[in-house]
Amino acid sequence: MREEFLNIQKLFKEKKFSELIFFIESNFDKKNSQILNILAVTRLLRVKNKESYSTAIEEFKDAYLKDKESQFGLEALTNLINSKVDFYNFLGPYDKSKDFLSDFTELVSFFNEANNFFGYKPDLISSAIRVFNQLGELDKSLYYYDLLYKKNDLTLDVATSWIFMNNYKNNWDQEDYYNFSKIIDLKSTMYPKESLIPIVNKRGEKVKIGFLSSDIIDRHSITYFLKTILLNYDEKKYEIYLFLNNIREDETTNFFKSKVEETINIFKLNDLQAINLIREKKIDIIFDLMGTTSTNRVTLFKNRLAKTQVSWLGYCNTIGISQMDYLISDPNLIYPEEKNLYHEKILYMPNIWSCHSGFEFQREEILAPFLKNNYITFGSFNNFNKLNENVLNVWSNILKKIPNSKLLLKTSQRKERYKIEEIFKKNLANNNIEFLETKKSFRDHVDLYRKIDFAFDTFPYNGVTTSFEAIWMGVPVLTMRGYNFNSRCGESIMINAGMRELVANNEDDYINKAINIVNDKNQLLNLRKKLFNNIPASPLFDTERFSSDFYNLIDRLN
Secondary structure, X not given: OHHHHHHHHXXXXXXXXXHHHHHHHHXXXXXXXXXXXXXXXXXXXXXXXXXXXHHHHHHHHHHHHHOOOOHHHHHHHHHHHHHHHHHHHHOOOOOOOOOOOOOHHHHHXXXXXXXXXXXXXXXXXXXXXXXXXXXOOHHHHHHHHHHHHHOOOOOHHHHHHHHHHHHHOOOXXXXXXXXXXXXXXXXXXXXXXXXXXXXXXXXXXXXXXXXXXXXXXXXXXXXXXXXXXXXXOOOOOEEEEEEEOOOOOOHHHHHHHOOOOEEEEOOOOOHHHHHHHHHHOOOOEEEEOOOOOOOOXXXXXXXXXXXXXXXXXXXXXXXXXOOOOEEEEOOOOOOHHHHHHOOOEEEEOOOOOOOOOOOOOOOOOOOOOHHHHOOOEEEEOOOHHHOOHHHHHHHHHHHHHOOOXXXXXXXXXXXXXXXXXXXXXXXXXXXXXXXXXXXXOHHHHHHHHHHOOEEEOOOOOOOOHHHHHHHHXXXXXXXXXXXXXXXXXXXXXXXXXOOHHHEXXXXXXXXXXXXXXXXXXXXXXXXXXXXXXXXXXXXXXXXXXXXXXXXXXXXHHO
């Protein structure tokens, strides 16, 4: 047996994963939890596809159930949880089964069982947090994040997730974000100079611009804003490179590939390999489109990929690493006296920090649904994580004061909704709520706004893409003033739409504005008319003006 294990170690070290799988299946009994765990890990190292994930998940589960009270069982459970979340993220938005997230409740049960038996195990807790995030159990996530923080066991990945998830709550002020984000700087690896290709500081004939993102896929919301500047640039003056961190690619990815000089997917590269590959391209300015979101690659920017590094679009707050030079904002988002609460220098776009490229179909003025329904329909298509208890209490208050009103809720992600239902039920407003299913067609999704008279924005984490979509479809969006970049996005959007009257000062004002507007049917109709008429000339969808301002900003940086 010792000889067989030595052979396993040898094949694993040499990365001969296919040979290793064949060797294990030919020489070992799958009843052994240690062997099952090694086999499943090897499958995912060889290739990540539906078949390998499905098989590995079953093997990890079997290994845990066979040996719950051993270190091998603990390791198998941690791998099971991580692989199941990774598989969920691997699947396209329409490949996810309706009960996929419900299956995660079994993982929670396994975690609770192991947590009670083994006690504090940071790797297990870190994996469980990912499940709580998928289930929308944000309070549980934050409890365990805080526990890891107090024990000084936050890894870089968990630290970035912790910083990001706190945007959904109103527990931190901007000074907290500034201070806690320093953890990312401390946790990020700095590679020795001798292992890195030097950065070229001499500019060539064209300005070389790079964008790094994990989200150029599945018509992700970020693509509608990036598209704006990729359809409106001078190819004689700028050379654009797209660096993907995608586990897979699709039609959206292919569209963006056609708009740039070169596209390189770095997903399979380790940090050091990715840094040197990007440095080889001699990029002048590189944009991080992720920040602490998505499958971010913060360490790459920590080691500097180009002489100028800018955070934009994907994350509307400070990242925390000292090597990120700039953060793009606008005058409505970060006030001059607040600039010291962001690690980056603030670059101000003259009107709005991002501009939506619009949709392929023509805008048309839509009849307000209440004229046909004889009742008011509110709506919010924001990520359910943004629907914290304060938000739901405010919405419940409004619904109870508007007779027969409805609220349509839908998220682009599959999230369990029982927590949301519980709060509406407690507030006696559950009969006013309707949950809509995720649509397979994007046009079908956008057409759902035809059912909405008046849209609600979330707080403190505002909607961005959802607000642009609603406005494009002529639906007014009620938002609330915030205290930092992230919580003022709605305010900036509505100001740039010429609709300041839809910015509430606080929760009471939010409630009063909603009630007053929808109770005065003429006011509501006039708001919809004004919004529809304002949009063509507004900065929200003026792609040429925004692109001109954007590239002027780049010229100033060079």
